[in-house]
Amino acid sequence: MMRNPKDLTRYDAQERANHWLVGICFILLALSGLAFFHPAFYPLTQLFGGGVWARILHPYLGVLMALAFLVMFFRFKSLNAMTPADKEWLSRVGEMMDGNDHNMPEQGKYNGGQKMMFWAMALSMLLLFVSGIFLWRAYFSLPVDVVRLGAVVHSAIAAIMIAMIFVHVYAALWVRGTVRAMVYGTVTRAWAKQHHRAWYRQVTGKS
Amino acid sequence: MALQSLDIARRSATTTPAPGVRQTTEVAKLIDVSTCIGCKACQSACMEWNDIRDEVGSCSGVYDNPVDLTAKSWTVMRFAEVEEKGKLEWLIRKDGCMHCADPGCLKACPAPGAIIQYANGIVDFHQENCIGCGYCITGCPFNIPRISEADNKAYKCSLCSDRVAVGQAPACAKACPTGAIQFGSKEQMKDYAAKRVVDLKSRGYEKAGLYDPAGVGGTHVMYVLHHADRPELYKGLPNDPSISPLVALWKGFAKPLASVAMAAVALGSLFHYVMKGPNEVSKELEDELEKEDAK
Numbered sequence: 400m401m402r403n404p405k406d407l408t409r410y411d412a413q414e415r416a417n418h419w420l421v422g423i424c425f426i427l428l429a430l431s432g433l434a435f436f437h438p439a440f441y442p443l444t445q446l447f448g449g450g451v452w453a454r455i456l457h458p459y460l461g462v463l464m465a466l467a468f469l470v471m472f473f474r475f476k477s478l479n480a481m482t483p484a485d486k487e488w489l490s491r492v493g494e495m496m497d498g499n500d501h502n503m504p505e506q507g508k509y510n511g512g513q514k515m516m517f518w519a520m521a522l523s524m525l526l527l528f529v530s531g532i533f534l535w536r537a538y539f540s541l542p543v544d545v546v547r548l549g550a551v552v553h554s555a556i557a558a559i560m561i562a563m564i565f566v567h568v569y570a571a572l573w574v575r576g577t578v579r580a581m582v583y584g585t586v587t588r589a590w591a592k593q594h595h596r597a598w599y600r601q602v603t604g605k606s
Numbered sequence: 607m608a609l610q611s612l613d614i615a616r617r618s619a620t621t622t623p624a625p626g627v628r629q630t631t632e633v634a635k636l637i638d639v640s641t642c643i644g645c646k647a648c649q650s651a652c653m654e655w656n657d658i659r660d661e662v663g664s665c666s667g668v669y670d671n672p673v674d675l676t677a678k679s680w681t682v683m684r685f686a687e688v689e690e691k692g693k694l695e696w697l698i699r700k701d702g703c704m705h706c707a708d709p710g711c712l713k714a715c716p717a718p719g720a721i722i723q724y725a726n727g728i729v730d731f732h733q734e735n736c737i738g739c740g741y742c743i744t745g746c747p748f749n750i751p752r753i754s755e756a757d758n759k760a761y762k763c764s765l766c767s768d769r770v771a772v773g774q775a776p777a778c779a780k781a782c783p784t785g786a787i788q789f790g791s792k793e794q795m796k797d798y799a800a801k802r803v804v805d806l807k808s809r810g811y812e813k814a815g816l817y818d819p820a821g822v823g824g825t826h827v828m829y830v831l832h833h834a835d836r837p838e839l840y841k842g843l844p845n846d847p848s849i850s851p852l853v854a855l856w857k858g859f860a861k862p863l864a865s866v867a868m869a870a871v872a873l874g875s876l877f878h879y880v881m882k883g884p885n886e887v888s889k890e891l892e893d894e895l896e897k898e899d900a901k
Contacts (some may be wrong), residue, residue: 416791436716436861438620438718441717444737449714450717451758498883498885543744546743547856550744550856555860558867558868562871566875569875575877576886
């Protein structure tokens with residue numbers, strides 16, 4: 400049910416479900432993966448039923464996330480093509496961070512930062528998937544130097560990805576009225592007009 | 607399972623000191639390749655003492671049997687036929703864990719207490735803590751640990767840590783009929799090796815020497831080699847082994863660096879929120895739209 404019938408639909412049910420499938424997989428993968436990375440995080444394996452279960456489940460969750468992300472990638476790929484306005488926006492991201500976004504260049508459904516995040520995540524997913532295969536000893540047995548390289552790539556990209564997800568989640572929390580887009584699909588018109596004016600014009604036909 | 611719980615030098619995935627009040631003498635096994643006859647009594651003794659029987663395999667056409675180390679065969683004889691100065695040399699090397707002073711397996715292991723290094727130098731796997739990830743294989747410069755297909759735990763030679771703990775020599779050393787496997791303090795073994803090297807040199811093996819590679823901090827299983835300048839002749843014994851730089855990076859400074867970086871981003875976000883406040887939809891815009899609706 401809509402809070403206000405004039406609210407704008409930003410994500411349909413399938414898009415939301417797809418996003419949350421990726422999100423849940425990511426959280427579980429980060430928790431189990433960190434446990435193998437640094438002893439300080441090893442107690443996180445208890446969430447999965449112990450170290451052995453964490454080791455068994457992690458790669459399957461990874462495959463599930465990769466597949467779910469692939470679907471999401473094709474869903475949102477064309478919406479994330481970079482434009483000159485995005486580059487302008489990115490060059491002035493400091494103003495945005497400072498909390499004064501009223502003079503920022505007009506943005507479509509996604510701003511330059513969101514688009515950068517999309518492509519960075521797509522690349523990270525690919526690297527994590529391939530390097531993860533190298534490390535999956537239950538099914539793959541590759542030359543040890545390949546496995547070693549895979550281990551370095553997998554942990555480095557995972558750490559970067561976790562940091563990126565912090566930024567992704569924080570951005571959604573910081574910009575008030577955003578989280579609801581991924582929870583029940585709608586945003587207010589004022590939200591859209593303020594943050595994504597070109598998209599607002601496109602969906603409402605107003606100026 | 608730890609029999610010597612007071613003399614632990616290092617424990618995998620543990621950042622605080624392990625119980626180490628008891629100091630014990632550094633031990634070593636010395637394998638004198640030049641007096642080995644390839645009888646495999648050591649392999650049999652290993653099976654018998656550890657009470658593990660590998661599946662009976664098939665003959666691959668050479669003496670190597672089993673062909674490789676497995677979760678159930680912790681030591682194997684490797685036979686190399688090499689031509690030196692126009693003569694055939696049959697080089698036989700007993701392969702197994704080298705018990706490095708700086709063990710790559712222990713460095714890579716993510717499971718606390720799955721790999722233990724005792725003060726006497728023995729590197730031991732405690733399978734009840736093993737999660738079966740295989741990182742020990744990734745970390746090992748000698749390609750020694752094997753994951754069991756039955757229970758997904760990693761296994762390798764324990765240097766008979768249970769026997770050594772009660773003052774006995776490892777089963778293989780006890781069984782060797784020619785004295786090619788010696789066991790004692792590391793110092794004693796080095797002295798013994800020095801004598802063997804002098805003897806070998808007097809017999810024309812000018813490059814005879816001790817294999818105790820410094821790249822891994824020395825090992826607690828050492829070889830006397832007739833061709834110490836070319837260890838790779840002995841079925842690929844690594845020349846100057848060390849923990850791979852990739853493993854050192856992965857399980858070295860990347861760990862604190864990445865942890866701090868992730869924490870910094872999380873904390874940075876929190877402080878940004880606290881200092882800059884939320885990015886709210888402006889009241890002005892909301893009023894403007896409400897007015898439009900009212901028309």
